[in-house]
Amino acid sequence: QQQVKQSPQSLIVQKGGISIINCAYENTAFDYFPWYQQFPGKGPALLIAIRPDVSEKKEGRFTISFNKSAKQFSLHIMDSQPGDSATYFCAATGGGADGLTFGKGTHLIIQP
Amino acid sequence: SAVISQKPSRDICQRGTSLTIQCQVDSQVTMMFWYRQQPGQSLTLIATANQGSEATYESGFVIDKFPISRPNLTFSTLTVSNMSPEDSSIYLCSVAQGDQETQYFGPGTRLLVL
Numbered sequence: 356q357q358q359v360k361q362s363p364q365s366l367i368v369q370k371g372g373i374s375i376i377n378c379a380y381e382n383t384a385f386d387y388f389p390w391y392q393q394f395p396g397k398g399p400a401l402l403i404a405i406r407p408d409v410s411e412k413k414e415g416r417f418t419i420s421f422n423k424s425a426k427q428f429s430l431h432i433m434d435s436q437p438g439d440s441a442t443y444f445c446a447a448t449g450g451g452a453d454g455l456t457f458g459k460g461t462h463l464i465i466q467p
Numbered sequence: 468s469a470v471i472s473q474k475p476s477r478d479i480c481q482r483g484t485s486l487t488i489q490c491q492v493d494s495q496v497t498m499m500f501w502y503r504q505q506p507g508q509s510l511t512l513i514a515t516a517n518q519g520s521e522a523t524y525e526s527g528f529v530i531d532k533f534p535i536s537r538p539n540l541t542f543s544t545l546t547v548s549n550m551s552p553e554d555s556s557i558y559l560c561s562v563a564q565g566d567q568e569t570q571y572f573g574p575g576t577r578l579l580v581l
Contacts (some may be wrong), residue, residue: 387568398572399510401468440533444509448565448568454500455570
């Protein structure tokens with residue numbers, strides 16, 4: 356049973372546009388939700404993370420929106436650039452010792 | 468964030484053999500994790516490795532197949548035993564820092580089993 360559902364599987368956005376990736380979770384014990392960016396041949400790099408006590412967190416061009424009642428969260432990339440082309444994973448955990456449960460990933464392509 | 472290195476970065480192995488993957492961190496960390504990422508897929512947690520205790524394995528992963536060592540607070544190894552082509556994956560270690568929920572990943576070990 357997949358505990359974190361991520362969509363879309365792939366996404367093409369024009370340069371300067373907004374990229375939006377959505378995730379939904381089932382386990383109400385999850386209380387920490389990070390997003391990772393992965394380039395080919397590299398390990399995942401932490402982008403931004405949020406806890407359920409806030410509805411939005413912004414770091415530069417990256418924003419997480421969180422809807423606790425709907426058990427959904429999303430990543431918005433503003434002013435998308437070709438260098439943002441990568442695979443993005445949402446994840447969730449209910450505590451440090453639990454490890455992370457990942458979504459299936461979104462392959463993002465930013466067209467120049 | 469911690470600087471994490473893994474050895475080897477990649478390897479090609481014959482079926483039936485074993486490979487030990489090393490993970491080195493530049494600072495002391497309590498919790499280390501091992502994940503598997505099959506080609507084009509997401510990451511799946513294999514086990515949690517805390518220094519001074521036995522590794523905790525996730526459903527579908529067993530110690531006989533994936534023995535883990537954690538001899539100190541900066542180092543861990545994962546062995547992939549009696550390999551088959553289905554074991555061809557990227558194996559990643561990660562460490563938890565700060566609030567113990569933020570995880571940072573190593574570069575991964577790319578394993579191909581023939």
